[in-house]
Amino acid sequence: xxxxxxxxxxxxxxxxxxxxxxxxxxxxxxxxxxxxxxxxxxxxxxxxxxxxxxxxxxxxxxxxxxxxxxxxxxxxxxxxxxxxxxxxxxxxxxxxxxxxxxxxxxxxxxxxxxxxxxxxxxxxxxxxxx
Amino acid sequence: xxxxxxxxxxxxxxxxxxxxxxxxxxxxxxxxxxxxxxxxxxxxxxxxxxxxxxxxxxxxxxxxxxxxxxxxxxxxxxxxxxxxxxxxxxxxxxxxxxxxxxxxxxxxxxxxxxxxxxxxxxxxxxxxxxxxxxxxxxxxxxxxxxxxxxxxxxxxxxxxxxxxxxxxxxxx
Numbered sequence: 001x002x003x004x005x006x007x008x009x010x011x012x013x014x015x016x017x018x019x020x021x022x023x024x025x026x027x028x029x030x031x032x033x034x035x036x037x038x039x040x041x042x043x044x045x046x047x048x049x050x051x052x053x054x055x056x057x058x059x060x061x062x063x064x065x066x067x068x069x070x071x072x073x074x075x076x077x078x079x080x081x082x083x084x085x086x087x088x089x090x091x092x093x094x095x096x097x098x099x100x101x102x103x104x105x106x107x108x109x110x111x112x113x114x115x116x117x118x119x120x121x122x123x124x125x126x127x128x129x130x
Numbered sequence: 131x132x133x134x135x136x137x138x139x140x141x142x143x144x145x146x147x148x149x150x151x152x153x154x155x156x157x158x159x160x161x162x163x164x165x166x167x168x169x170x171x172x173x174x175x176x177x178x179x180x181x182x183x184x185x186x187x188x189x190x191x192x193x194x195x196x197x198x199x200x201x202x203x204x205x206x207x208x209x210x211x212x213x214x215x216x217x218x219x220x221x222x223x224x225x226x227x228x229x230x231x232x233x234x235x236x237x238x239x240x241x242x243x244x245x246x247x248x249x250x251x252x253x254x255x256x257x258x259x260x261x262x263x264x265x266x267x268x269x270x271x272x273x274x275x276x277x278x279x280x281x282x283x284x285x286x287x288x289x290x291x292x293x294x295x296x297x298x299x300x301x302x
Contacts, residue, residue, distance in 0.1 A: 010236070014235045
């Protein structure tokens with residue numbers, strides 16, 4: 001079986017179809033990620049209890065009532081930051097904008113996590129001993 | 131249906147079933163990637179003996195394979211049945227509407243495309259129900275299907291030529 005015999009046994013329509021399918025699927029593989037929403041959510045917890053579940057696509061500013069006062073969380077351009085916090089060291093504000101991962105404000109007991117919904121489900125505790 | 135046709139369908143179904151079983155033993159890098167070797171037999175049957183014979187071979191193969199592996203009437207069976215029937219029908223319809231346009235390779239590509247599309251649709255309806263997950267995986271599956279489909283088409287082409295040669299020898 002040589003290449004020439006192979007080419008002779010395919011029609012022109014065969015080759016066009018093969019070309020179109022490869023082109024479409026490859027461009028699909030490359031571009032589908034851009035088209036689809038990232039699916040990330042912003043998950044805000046106070047004292048270990050979730051208080052907000054927000055889509056990262058939508059710009060908004062929320063105020064979270066922690067143990068020392070109100071923490072202001074800003075979501076903008078698929079990024080999240082803490083703009084105001086009642087804590088002393090302001091580490092959470094210094095951390096700035098994040099796209100994924102988390103910001104923790106220990107004094108005020110506020111945790112901001114950016115991730116997919118699956119991440120949050122997988123993170124649940126299996127068991128507690130002791 | 132003549133008795134000769136019945137023998138042919140039984141024999142071809144046995145070949146398809148053997149390939150189906152052999153394929154499920156092969157390790158693949160991705161669990162749901164299948165080579166679709168049984169489609170070689172379906173396509174050969176379609177071109178040599180027509181759409182009814184090909185449909186019979188597909189149905190017998192899918193039902194018997196699921197009985198052997200214990201997935202009869204389960205979700206995997208529904209995916210396998212839907213993909214098999216749709217791909218056979220699509221290849222049959224294209225080859226009867228435009229008999230000279232596509233060779234075995236083109237028909238195999240059409241069969242692979244419809245097989246994968248049908249399975250993606252069924253997977254969406256039955257299991258996943260998240261359109262973004264299906265859209266995300268579709269181009270990958272269709273690309274792999276195009277590769278395996280063209281290889282299967284080439285093998286079918288060789289098989290058909292050899293079978294015709296053998297037929298001529300018997301007649302001479």
